[in-house]
Amino acid sequence: MIIDNNPKEIKAMEAFHRGDRKEGSRLQEEFASEFREEYKNKDHCSCKKSCRYHGNCKECVAIHRAHQEHVPNCMRPMINKKIELLSELTEHTISLEIKPPKEILRKK
Ligand code: SF4
Secondary structure, eight states: OTTTHHHHHHHHHHHTTTTTTTHHHHHHHHHHHHHHHSSSSSSOOOOBBBOOOTTHHHHHHHHHHHSSSOOGGGHHHHHHHHHHHHHHHTTTGHHHHHHHOOBBBBOO
C-alpha cells in the first residue's frame, strides 16, 4: 500500500470537490482502514532524520505546531511540489539564494 499519492485518497478528494461528501467519506474511511491494517506493525514514517519521535505522528505534529518553524518531514515532497510551481514564476532563481541546512539522518 502506498501512502503518498494514494489513488483511493485522490478519488476521495475528487468526490469531496464535486460535493459528494458521502462518497468522499466512504473512500477516506476505506483508506484509513487499509492503512490501519497494513501499517499495524510496519514503519509508515518517511522521515529520514535521526529523531526519537520517528513514526509518532501525534507528538511529531505537536512539536512542529509548537515551534512553528517548518512542517513534519513527511510533508516536504507534497509542499515542495507546490513551491516548485510558484518558483517557476522567477525561473527557479530562488534556488541560487537559498541553501538547505545540514541534517543528521537515521542509519537505515
Ligand atoms: S508526522 Fe512525523 S512521525 Fe508522522 S509520518 Fe510525518 S514525519 Fe513521521
